[in-house]
Amino acid sequence: MSVWTRIVGWAVLIFGLLYFFLPLSGLFEFSLKARRGVYSFDAYREVFADPQFQATFTYSVVMALVTIVIGILIVVPTAFWVRLKMPWARPYVEFLTLLPLVIPAIVVVFGYIRLYNTASWLPLTGSIFGTNTLLAFGYTILALPYMYRAVDTGLRTIDVATLTEAAQILGAGWFTILRRVILPNVVPAVLSGAFLTFAIVIGEFTLAALLDRPAFGPYLQRIGANKAYEPFALSVIAFTITWACLALIQFVSRFSKAAPARH
Amino acid sequence: MSFLVLDNLQKCFGAVQVVKNFNMAIEKGEFVSFLGPSGCGKTTVLRMIAGFETPSGGTISIDGRDQSRLKTNQRNIGMVFQAYALFPNMNVFDNVAFGLKVAGTPRAAIEARVKEMLALIRLEHLADRYPYQMSGGQQQRVALARALAPKPQLLLLDEPLSALDAKIRISLREEIRQIQRQLGITTVFVTHDQEEALSISDRIVVMNAGRADQIGTPSEIYNRPATRFVASFVGTLNMLDATVVDPAEHTVRVGNQVITLKETLVGKTAGEPIVLALRPEAGSLQGSGDTTLKGDVLSSSFLGSVIRTKISVAGNPVSFDTFNAPDLTMPRPGETVDLRFSSGDLLVVRD
Ligand SMILES: Nc1ncnc2c1ncn2[C@@H]1O[C@H](COP(=O)(O)OP(=O)(O)O)[C@@H](O)[C@H]1O
Ligand SMILES: [Mg+2]
Numbered sequence: 001m002s003v004w005t006r007i008v009g010w011a012v013l014i015f016g017l018l019y020f021f022l023p024l025s026g027l028f029e030f031s032l033k034a035r036r037g038v039y040s041f042d043a044y045r046e047v048f049a050d051p052q053f054q055a056t057f058t059y060s061v062v063m064a065l066v067t068i069v070i071g072i073l074i075v076v077p078t079a080f081w082v083r084l085k086m087p088w089a090r091p092y093v094e095f096l097t098l099l100p101l102v103i104p105a106i107v108v109v110f111g112y113i114r115l116y117n118t119a120s121w122l123p124l125t126g127s128i129f130g131t132n133t134l135l136a137f138g139y140t141i142l143a144l145p146y147m148y149r150a151v152d153t154g155l156r157t158i159d160v161a162t163l164t165e166a167a168q169i170l171g172a173g174w175f176t177i178l179r180r181v182i183l184p185n186v187v188p189a190v191l192s193g194a195f196l197t198f199a200i201v202i203g204e205f206t207l208a209a210l211l212d213r214p215a216f217g218p219y220l221q222r223i224g225a226n227k228a229y230e231p232f233a234l235s236v237i238a239f240t241i242t243w244a245c246l247a248l249i250q251f252v253s254r255f256s257k258a259a260p261a262r263h
Numbered sequence: 264m265s266f267l268v269l270d271n272l273q274k275c276f277g278a279v280q281v282v283k284n285f286n287m288a289i290e291k292g293e294f295v296s297f298l299g300p301s302g303c304g305k306t307t308v309l310r311m312i313a314g315f316e317t318p319s320g321g322t323i324s325i326d327g328r329d330q331s332r333l334k335t336n337q338r339n340i341g342m343v344f345q346a347y348a349l350f351p352n353m354n355v356f357d358n359v360a361f362g363l364k365v366a367g368t369p370r371a372a373i374e375a376r377v378k379e380m381l382a383l384i385r386l387e388h389l390a391d392r393y394p395y396q397m398s399g400g401q402q403q404r405v406a407l408a409r410a411l412a413p414k415p416q417l418l419l420l421d422e423p424l425s426a427l428d429a430k431i432r433i434s435l436r437e438e439i440r441q442i443q444r445q446l447g448i449t450t451v452f453v454t455h456d457q458e459e460a461l462s463i464s465d466r467i468v469v470m471n472a473g474r475a476d477q478i479g480t481p482s483e484i485y486n487r488p489a490t491r492f493v494a495s496f497v498g499t500l501n502m503l504d505a506t507v508v509d510p511a512e513h514t515v516r517v518g519n520q521v522i523t524l525k526e527t528l529v530g531k532t533a534g535e536p537i538v539l540a541l542r543p544e545a546g547s548l549q550g551s552g553d554t555t556l557k558g559d560v561l562s563s564s565f566l567g568s569v570i571r572t573k574i575s576v577a578g579n580p581v582s583f584d585t586f587n588a589p590d591l592t593m594p595r596p597g598e599t600v601d602l603r604f605s606s607g608d609l610l611v612v613r614d
Contacts, residue, residue, distance in 0.1 A: 158351060159346065159348065162344055162346060162348040163348055163350060165313075165315055165335070165342075165344075165348070166342070166344060166348040166349075166350070167350075167361070167365075168315075168334075168335040168336050169313055169335055169336070169338075169340055169341070169342045169410075170336075170361050170362035170365060170409070170410075170413065171336045171337075171339075171362055171365040171366055171413065172336060172361075172365045173336060176365055180350075180361075181350055181352070184352035185350075185351055185352050187352075
């Protein structure tokens, strides 16, 4: 490698890092300025003391986890079946999973409210549990493009057809094949889909606001509109916690026996 | 009643018929090879036995039981795949234990059986390894142990050795045969390698374009090929185009030389073209023999213990080997020589 390519490489890397971290550090610096003239963690104290913060953040984390589970249960068997039995359908399924990127969340949620309102045949919005369910499924739709792509890519790294046949001839049924053979082999892919799902759900505003659920996104928006320093502290906290969660998932997956390193 | 019976088996993929009128009866404990070139339908027959493909016609029965209503996971068959197909997320122990776990075998029994299987393939020390940490030969042995662990009634192997290098291929095929004998398990082995099939089988089915051309023991297949295809695919037989002169006298003409065959020419008429086959080790220049054909030497090569000579008999290239001797003079290209052999060595081959 020549000196020049090396220098250019470093320059690009440094530019990327600056591009990413400069706004963050500005954000952080401003969040420390709640007290005039000195840096302090006053804004953070305020945020942590707010019971609303704890409630909404917990709510969103739980919703994210539920969404991930629903996503896995829907996407893994679907992607598996399409690969195994209906390879001709792959482009169509892929197109279908990309629709949430094109259809705005607001359209989705109005559709939901029309379909599942208290006067409909399935009045999901009539109860809190029903609305939560609806929200989780809505989140699943939003995360679908990422989840499906990740899992489908993961399935490409194994010989799905032969492994399925090997399991069948050893007596396994479909459920066992999915749980014991397919899923463990796409764990890294499922996790990367899960990261994105997590990130989407934590910050999501539209669905939660219009379904009137106490999620973190609407809370963030409300604080942002009413306070000066706290929103910035909140952003830093949200960033940190999200990253910590992701790091934790990474850590767990690295050490879980289900996902041995591949060559 | 034979153990595995394939009765008039057919398989079409769309308009293409890839298996035609396949009949075969395999005895309990027998080791049978399906031998044929790539694309002749060996895998398809095997996959129908395993239940991965549904026959378009005909029946498969194992131990007198029709298999058509049974799904793959109800057939109790073991299978070894060309690409090993070990579960990458499981170590050797869990791979071998998979079939037993699925069957709900108690833990202690699983442990004992897996140990026994790993001892059989001499890989006890690798129980904790993952597939990617092992060589191809080791992986294929684990695949064999995995297939055998649930005590299947039938073992199917689809070109299990063709992804391995030559040396391992030979040692592993002997190992497979020895384990098969030890367990007495009925086995169907698919291969396109004639040497492999000849060396380990009780019987061989030579397949050609979806049909069984000949079924027989290795020596029958090698020494008495029934069709031109079998003759050319198995071994290095020489083919001679000939014309029947007098069916009653068993005389045929090769070019302008008339010879008498030992074999009868039932159903042939005078003037009909036929194909004769001669094994390379059956002919010689000096030896005895009741039949002689003249030919022009094309080439002669010294291979140490044998001399391989190629001559042209009325336009048919014929190779034959003679043992080396110190006083031997090698035939020179262009020379006309007498090829001697016993008339009994000349086979009449069907098309
Ligand atoms: N699923 C399938 N769909 C269409 N054609 C197939 C399928 N499987 C095999 N074939 C065709 O059937 C023929 C026999 O294939 P196969 O049994 O795999 O041959 P072999 O194992 O002897 O090499 C081949 O021409 C192959 O292309
Ligand atoms: Mg094949």
